[in-house]
Amino acid sequence: MSMSRRSLLQMVGLAAGTTAMYQAMTTLGYAQASNYAGPIKLEGDPQGAKVLILGAGLAGMTAALEMRAAGYEVEIIEYREKAGGRCWTLRGGDSYTELGGATQEVEFAEGNYLNPGPWRIPHHHYAVLDYCKRLGVKLEPFIQKNYNAYLHRSEAFDGKPQRFREIATDYRGQISELLAKATDQGALDEEVTEEDKQKLLDSLVEYGMLDENYRYVKSDHTSEYRGYDKWPGGGLNAAPEPSEPISLDRILQSDLWTWLVEAETTHHQSTMFQPAGGMDMIAQGFEREVGDLITYNAKVLSMIEDENGVTVEYEDLEGGGTQTRTGDYCICTIPFSILGQIDHNLSGDKAAVIDSMYYAGSAKFGLEFKRRFWEQDEHIYGGITYTDLPIALISYPPYDFFSDGPGVLLGGYAWGATAYQFNAMQPDERTKWAVEYGSRIHPQYTEEFSNGVSVVWHKVPWVLGCYGIWQDREADYETAARIDGRIALAGEHISYLPGWQEGAILSALDAVERLHAQVTTSNAGDTQ
Amino acid sequence: MKPLSLTIILSGLAVAALPLVAQDRPKPDAATGEIARSGQREDFRTFEAEDGDLAYFADAARLTQEGGEAVYEAVCAGCHMPEGEGAVGAGMYPALAGNEMLEFPEYPIYVIVHGQKAMPPLGSILSDEQVAEVTNYIRSHFGNDYVEGEDGIAATPEDVAGVRP
Incomplete structure (x- = not known):
């Protein structure tokens, strides 16, 4: 009898516990940084069980893809008009309306873009990389460290970068x-x-x-x-x-030495990747697979479970009124910042954890310039300049080098007290400040600036922040991740990789595996 | 390149003073136009900064705006909106306008310092004075009238200090 590497590992895991299994996996060259161990295999027949998945971000679409493949009937309910969630790219022709109603029409030239959310993929985020491969998403190098980029402080070296x-x-x-x-x-x-x-x-x-x-x-x-x-x-x-x-x-x-180790953490060491054409190429890859399962423009109002199943009510934002969907199970990837405002009957301790999580604020700027002066004048090809100015950094596009047309810089990536102040501004005002600060590093800004777009995450209508912050992760994590009845929660917030897409996918895969084990066990019970 | 001239003059001064700068950073003074704090140390190149602008981003770790209105506009208005009308998306930010929860100062003070659900705790970026002032601002604007008059109660910095962890 031949035995696959995976089934050997499962046997080791069952017999000796996870420590021995991890050691065995390491010996076999499988497990390294991420706990992704290759595509999951869901064995056992779900017997047509239906799963409602709330949220069509990477967590929700991962769950949908794998569960449909395992024989489940799957339906995804999504607030936005498109899939991807925070795996998101803004390009010329796109329109984005933030809370408060301000709408930005993106004017970037063809091929230019801003990734308002995740923008780089570490080489050890095996799950993201594997799904990119499986979904045909082309990856290219993301340049984190550039020796020819700048370090800048207003009070150092006369403000000269x-x-x-x-x-x-x-x-x-x-x-x-x-x-x-x-x-x-x-x-x-x-x-x-x-x-x-x-x-x-x-x-x-x-x-x-x-x-x-x-x-x-x-x-x-x-x-x-x-x-x-x-x-x-x-x-x-x-x-x-x-x-x-x-x-x-x-x-x-x-104090310029403060940034010398920025590219030295495991999350920033070479090689890093980005999808060619924008981060949402990953979302589009998933959408090609599971787009037919998604109901868009659907705002979830309630999620109630009982001994028979899960009932979800949503408002059809295109005027269809309140709709109801039922399933045997549910995987809810709605951010806790939103879930805490939705009517649900999860256990009290789980509800308390949900209510205790707020989301970090941050601001990102995409600034388009008439020419790639950073390449033409300063020989900076990709990479990041760090500054103590409120924009915090400028990142140079690691694609379309040497092209003659306009280029888009990540003109700022702000956190903390700075991000709150950007958040309170209207888009034009924010851009004005980002251009001002950037001009103190690159005087060419004054002449070459063309147009800009910014995303402040506390004003993003479907998440109210960029990633979940635990009050006490050690104490609360298991409570959030545990499946009590028929609902599993998943997303980057239920991971030790907050804000990283890898965390979202790993969280979803783990929830799917545990839910599937529960379903197949209870099915076996039903037939006895 | 004209806008550079003042910077160059300032830069010349800074060279001689460099070893001093890090230890003895000049104090900010928005009124005299002296630009000294983080983000505001140089002259403006691309637009004319007004007095209120100079309080923005003056400290990377906290807000330096003074007075309830300035604090409200610099942070709270981002989610609760300029007229306190709140906002609705997949979730919502509650309106402060005509909000009876603001009758007593204890509740808004607690929520501002500690956060609540999607609202982040702001205690670490605002001083006791700023929290008290902005609490009174939202309780006396947007159709709320809980500070002045016979039954009015004004929040004090001491009230805020009392709820800090």
């Missing part, structure tokens, strides 16, 4: 010099053995680009890392001229 390359290289060199000197002078003799001491010095010379006297100085060698005053060329007068490093005290005082 500094190239990431120079700050990162000089800081590394300067602290290596300090450490090498301290080591050489015996300051660390109690910390390192004599043998390791020499290795440490050798490594600091290498790592910190130091000279034979353990100094980080202006030289061809350091310029090879930090850049030259005159870069090497060909032909006559082609010899390079080295550049002067920035002193340690200036770097320390500038």
